[in-house]
Amino acid sequence: MAETTTAAEAIGERREPDKSAQASEGAKAEADAGGAPKPGQRAEVSNLDIVKHYFEAACDRLELPEDVRVVFWTPYREVTVQIPVRLSDGRVHVYAGYRIQHNGARGPYKGGIRFHPEVDIDEVRALASLMTWKTAIAGVPYGGAKGGVNCPAGDLEASEVQKITRSFMDKIEKVLGPTRDIPAPDVNTNAQVMAWMMDEYGKLHGHTPAVVTGKPISLEGSFGREAATGRGCVYMFREAAPNLGLSPADTTFVVQGYGNVGSWAARIMQQLGSTMVAVSDSSGAIRKDDGIDANALYDHVAAGGVLTEFEGVEVIGADDLVAVPCDVFIPAALGGMIHEGNADRMECRVIVEGANSPTTPAADRILRDKDIYIIPDVMANAGGVVVSYFEWVQNLQHFRWDEREVNDKLGTIMRRAYREVSGRAREEGIDLREAAYVVGIERVVEAARTRGYI
Ligand code: NAD
Numbered sequence: 001m002a003e004t005t006t007a008a009e010a011i012g013e014r015r016e017p018d019k020s021a022q023a024s025e026g027a028k029a030e031a032d033a034g035g036a037p038k039p040g041q042r043a044e045v046s047n048l049d050i051v052k053h054y055f056e057a058a059c060d061r062l063e064l065p066e067d068v069r070v071v072f073w074t075p076y077r078e079v080t081v082q083i084p085v086r087l088s089d090g091r092v093h094v095y096a097g098y099r100i101q102h103n104g105a106r107g108p109y110k111g112g113i114r115f116h117p118e119v120d121i122d123e124v125r126a127l128a129s130l131m132t133w134k135t136a137i138a139g140v141p142y143g144g145a146k147g148g149v150n151c152p153a154g155d156l157e158a159s160e161v162q163k164i165t166r167s168f169m170d171k172i173e174k175v176l177g178p179t180r181d182i183p184a185p186d187v188n189t190n191a192q193v194m195a196w197m198m199d200e201y202g203k204l205h206g207h208t209p210a211v212v213t214g215k216p217i218s219l220e221g222s223f224g225r226e227a228a229t230g231r232g233c234v235y236m237f238r239e240a241a242p243n244l245g246l247s248p249a250d251t252t253f254v255v256q257g258y259g260n261v262g263s264w265a266a267r268i269m270q271q272l273g274s275t276m277v278a279v280s281d282s283s284g285a286i287r288k289d290d291g292i293d294a295n296a297l298y299d300h301v302a303a304g305g306v307l308t309e310f311e312g313v314e315v316i317g318a319d320d321l322v323a324v325p326c327d328v329f330i331p332a333a334l335g336g337m338i339h340e341g342n343a344d345r346m347e348c349r350v351i352v353e354g355a356n357s358p359t360t361p362a363a364d365r366i367l368r369d370k371d372i373y374i375i376p377d378v379m380a381n382a383g384g385v386v387v388s389y390f391e392w393v394q395n396l397q398h399f400r401w402d403e404r405e406v407n408d409k410l411g412t413i414m415r416r417a418y419r420e421v422s423g424r425a426r427e428e429g430i431d432l433r434e435a436a437y438v439v440g441i442e443r444v445v446e447a448a449r450t451r452g453y454i
Pocket of ligand 1 (some may be wrong): 335
């Protein structure tokens with residue numbers, strides 16, 4: 001159980017750091033001392049630095065004037081709220097909650113809610129901005145937003161998470177709504193958390209399923225939503241594979257982070273005949289060259305088992321995961337995990353970025369020099385928001401599509417996004433990441449101009 005939060009902690013300083021937080025702090029200290037982070041640690045640069053770097057590079061290419069850039073870099077609205085919650089230890093804990101609406105030129109704001117002790121306003125800003133470009137690249141009619149609470153959700157009881165969720169919703173409901181801003185799940189939040197959010201919003205506004213997406217099937221969620229981000233990553237890989245001389249049936253892959261995105265990507269890759277040779281989560285990393293059964297591992301973890309205690313595998317250092325030879329590496333944990341200190345150890349052909357901002361700019365350069373093909377987060381992990389869009393459309397119509405229809409429509413959108421971005425990359429002789437940002441920013445700027453916003 002967590003200890004009482006101080007005010008300083010509540011406004012963004014870390015409390016009860018988990019492994020990744022310690023790694024991050026260690027990396028920061030290392031960076032402050034002038035060195036690169038050690039392998040396996042998170043990078044010294046923040047998610048905001050990472051997104052800003054890629055944003056500026058694309059703006060340079062688009063020759064966007066400085067005054068216009070400011071409009072598209074800074075968020076439209078930032079809400080910070082205090083969330084005091086009495087937990088089962090009998091004490092009041094105060095968490096900080098954020099909802100940041102980055103840009104709404106193309107439609108209502110859309111973006112996930114993250115519960116993690118490392119959440120702070122800059123991280124939420126970075127993730128909100130990524131959503132703006134992601135929805136534009138996928139061509140779904142949304143703006144970009146993100147939310148978060150700096151609570152140690154992984155260590156809390158379900159009843160405590162429910163209290164935090166309801167209290168957070170009570171404080172941000174005024175800026176939400178099906179035509180204003182529609183949250184969804186992200187790290188440490190899931191369909192259950194979305195159900196509580198919908199229920200709390202409904203107490204004030206009447207039953208409004210379209211106010212959040214990623215809900216359970218029993219509460220007007222969409223078939224296919226839970227798997228959508230992982231499935232979208234696999235669709236992107238399949239689109240890229242022929243040009244890289246890869247066939248999914250002969251492909252080996254490694255997954256970093258075995259939560260929603262990682263475990264679904266792994267299970268769907270396995271359905272195509274690919275072999276998972278190593279995988280990690282916050283408990284550590286495991287390896288087996290002739291294959292780890294993605295379904296059995298999912299069942300093991302879902303039943304409360306520890307990933308590193310899965311039978312018949314070799315436990316390896318978390319730092320060594322990146323160095324396991326494979327065709328496809330799928331980061332699906334937190335940001336900044338592929339950095340200057342470990343990028344040169346990577347032994348893969350392709351990286352499909354399931355996580356947001358997993359690769360720092362310095363690592364990106366190293367990987368390009370190693371000729372590793374990167375399908376970047378802003379396009380690779382758009383599957384979640386695409387099926388969230390389908391869920392919202394179904395909710396607004398009070399109508400339900402079957403799973404096949406959802407998956408087919410998702411495939412169409414993901415393939416189109418891949419072709420549009422890779423076509424632009426070829427035309428301009430740039431990599432996919434830069435091309436994706438160029439396409440996304442261009443569409444948002446055009447929408448803002450057409451509205452007369454700038
Ligand atoms: P999740 O909470 O379901 O899973 C996160 C996983 O990462 C867990 O298995 C956790 O143990 C693992 N992890 C945490 N720290 C780690 C570390 N230091 N090393 C290795 N593993 C670690 O979260 P999720 O929804 O799967 O999100 C994962 C990533 O995908 C995030 O970056 C998120 O922003 C991004 N994303 C999620 C969605 C979505 O629909 N859920 C959509 C787009 C992007």
